Amino acid sequence: MKIGWIGTGVMGAAMAGHLQAAGHELYIFNRTRSKAERLLRDGAHWCELPAEVSANSEIVFTIVAFPADVEEVYLGETGILSGKGPCKILVDMTTSRPSLAQRIARSAAEQGIYSLDAPVSGGDIGARDGTLAIMVGGDKAAFETVLPLFQLMGKTISYMGGAGAGQHTKMCNQILVAGTMIGTCESLLYAAKAGLDKQSVINIIGKGAASCWSINNLGPRIVRGDYEPGFLVEHFIKDMGIALQEAAAVSLSLPGLALVHQLYLAVQAQGHGRSGTQALMLALKTLNGDNGSNNP
Amino acid sequence: MKIGWIGTGVMGAAMAGHLQAAGHELYIFNRTRSKAERLLRDGAHWCELPAEVSANSEIVFTIVAFPADVEEVYLGETGILSGKGPCKILVDMTTSRPSLAQRIARSAAEQGIYSLDAPVSGGDIGARDGTLAIMVGGDKAAFETVLPLFQLMGKTISYMGGAGAGQHTKMCNQILVAGTMIGTCESLLYAAKAGLDKQSVINIIGKGAASCWSINNLGPRIVRGDYEPGFLVEHFIKDMGIALQEAAAVSLSLPGLALVHQLYLAVQAQGHGRSGTQALMLALKTLNGDNGSNNP
Numbered sequence: 001m002k003i004g005w006i007g008t009g010v011m012g013a014a015m016a017g018h019l020q021a022a023g024h025e026l027y028i029f030n031r032t033r034s035k036a037e038r039l040l041r042d043g044a045h046w047c048e049l050p051a052e053v054s055a056n057s058e059i060v061f062t063i064v065a066f067p068a069d070v071e072e073v074y075l076g077e078t079g080i081l082s083g084k085g086p087c088k089i090l091v092d093m094t095t096s097r098p099s100l101a102q103r104i105a106r107s108a109a110e111q112g113i114y115s116l117d118a119p120v121s122g123g124d125i126g127a128r129d130g131t132l133a134i135m136v137g138g139d140k141a142a143f144e145t146v147l148p149l150f151q152l153m154g155k156t157i158s159y160m161g162g163a164g165a166g167q168h169t170k171m172c173n174q175i176l177v178a179g180t181m182i183g184t185c186e187s188l189l190y191a192a193k194a195g196l197d198k199q200s201v202i203n204i205i206g207k208g209a210a211s212c213w214s215i216n217n218l219g220p221r222i223v224r225g226d227y228e229p230g231f232l233v234e235h236f237i238k239d240m241g242i243a244l245q246e247a248a249a250v251s252l253s254l255p256g257l258a259l260v261h262q263l264y265l266a267v268q269a270q271g272h273g274r275s276g277t278q279a280l281m282l283a284l285k286t287l288n289g290d291n292g293s294n295n296p
Numbered sequence: 297m298k299i300g301w302i303g304t305g306v307m308g309a310a311m312a313g314h315l316q317a318a319g320h321e322l323y324i325f326n327r328t329r330s331k332a333e334r335l336l337r338d339g340a341h342w343c344e345l346p347a348e349v350s351a352n353s354e355i356v357f358t359i360v361a362f363p364a365d366v367e368e369v370y371l372g373e374t375g376i377l378s379g380k381g382p383c384k385i386l387v388d389m390t391t392s393r394p395s396l397a398q399r400i401a402r403s404a405a406e407q408g409i410y411s412l413d414a415p416v417s418g419g420d421i422g423a424r425d426g427t428l429a430i431m432v433g434g435d436k437a438a439f440e441t442v443l444p445l446f447q448l449m450g451k452t453i454s455y456m457g458g459a460g461a462g463q464h465t466k467m468c469n470q471i472l473v474a475g476t477m478i479g480t481c482e483s484l485l486y487a488a489k490a491g492l493d494k495q496s497v498i499n500i501i502g503k504g505a506a507s508c509w510s511i512n513n514l515g516p517r518i519v520r521g522d523y524e525p526g527f528l529v530e531h532f533i534k535d536m537g538i539a540l541q542e543a544a545a546v547s548l549s550l551p552g553l554a555l556v557h558q559l560y561l562a563v564q565a566q567g568h569g570r571s572g573t574q575a576l577m578l579a580l581k582t583l584n585g586d587n588g589s590n591n592p
């Protein structure tokens with residue numbers, strides 16, 4: 001099948017690679033062409049504009065950075081929806097605003113095109129191994145058409161409802177992560193202050209009623225002082241910001257999420273926006289007067 | 297072995313039962329005698345005072361409700377340490393103040409007695425099945441003496457350091473639970489407002505980087521409107537209060553824990569102190585103007 005792909009960052013390049021490996025013909029656009037080189041070398045066609053991608057493809061996938069990029073890529077002057085061609089289904093896999101997903105779906109529908117919102121979780125490793133969780137909103141029949149392609153990229157694929165439902169589900173995921181991250185970092189900070197061996201604490205509290213992915217996977221990195229990104233602080237701030245805005249739009253107060261969002265803004269202010277989300281620990285340490293001179 | 301046991305609530309009765317089943321001779325005290333009936337029927341000896349328990353036993357275990365009860369049972373006029381007899385090791389399995397554990401250890405040491413703090417996690421089910429996690433602080437040799445008895449009650453038994461280290465580890469556990477609980481409840485509240493099927497959301501976000509025990513075990517109870525206690529709100533408030541006090545004593549600011557503690561005080565104020573900790577959802581719903589007329 002002729003498939004369009006816009007956004008070939010770490011995630012996008014790996015995901016598109018699975019479609020290419022399965023024999024699909026890719027039409028690609030990315031802001032930085034060099035990041036698409038490997039796919040191009042393996043036979044993908046380069047396009048100069050998003051509109052050129054949709055003019056050549058039956059289904060177009062997108063995974064870019066921020067909602068503003070999604071808006072530009074879909075609704076901009078030379079965006080996907082300005083292209084005339086065989087394209088019948090659009091799939092945005094960026095984590096983006098549910099309300100924007102609904103707007104794109106309406107605009108697409110006016111041209112007889114279906115649009116799905118299908119954000120993922122599982123990070124660069126999930127993208128590379130084809131084991132992502134994919135949460136999908138939009139037309140059910142369009143979802144079923146795309147399902148075999150989703151199955152090349154992910155392991156858990158869930159249809160969640162109409163346009164925006166995929167993005168809303170991803171917001172639920174990120175709200176939960178906000179809680180597990182603050183719990184993980186405050187717990188390990190307390191452990192350090194109490195003079196406990198932090199890894200021994202993780203070994204025991206990571207098994208019972210307190211257990212979570214964050215303590216078991218990011219906890220050991222914090223213990224080692226490893227703040228390399230699995231998932232970027234600045235992307236998590238974007239996601240929490242979307243969730244808070246969407247919640248505010250329906251007068252929903254989420255005090256825990258709001259607090260964690262504020263603390264991550266402090267992480268960013270302290271220069272760690274491109275670190276992994278476990279860098280929340282650094283902001284909590286600074287808050288508590290530790291400016292890195294020792295390593296509790 | 298002649299073993300003393302003080303505190304035969306749901307947890308204590310089940311745990312003492314494992315020692316009795318292994319052939320140990322129990323000397324029991326509890327504020328409410330009726331709760332010890334089953335152990336007494338199976339051959340345990342009733343004592344009128346904590347001092348009588350320690351006067352008859354080689355090792356005394358305690359698991360009561362609040363730090364004030366621990367203080368009374370150990371240091372009160374007719375407390376354990378006032379009893380003269382063969383008792384050589386004391387083990388408090390209540391979740392209590394690390395600083396109190398240290399004080400009891402010092403008082404016991406003056407009489408040549410070892411004292412361990414050994415709080416547990418795993419709840420009533422873990423107590424019944426003998427699968428508790430037990431976090432132990434105090435003298436290492438005393439720990440090794442008691443270890444075979446701990447193994448009758450628990451599955452994961454960890455020596456964490458000197459007096460108070462067991463309690464500090466339990467605090468780390470509860471700080472983490474505070475995070476997973478606020479994440480779980482806010483996530484499901486958002487899901488409801490967004491019109492998503494909450495169980496479908498749990499099914500997908502409970503598997504990846506957001507996954508935690510709370511969403512997978514308490515999430516479905518929230519979806520069913522089941523607020524029966526696995527772990528009581530009022531006990532969790534006690535635990536968080538201890539953690540906040542201990543943290544404040546070393547000038548440690550834990551903003552996430554402080555917020556969740558406040559929200560649980562609201563849960564209690566709304567009459568749910570004897571509900572399970574998943575009742576945090578009820579306070580968040582009330583905060584958002586839902587007084588139970590509908591069930592998002």
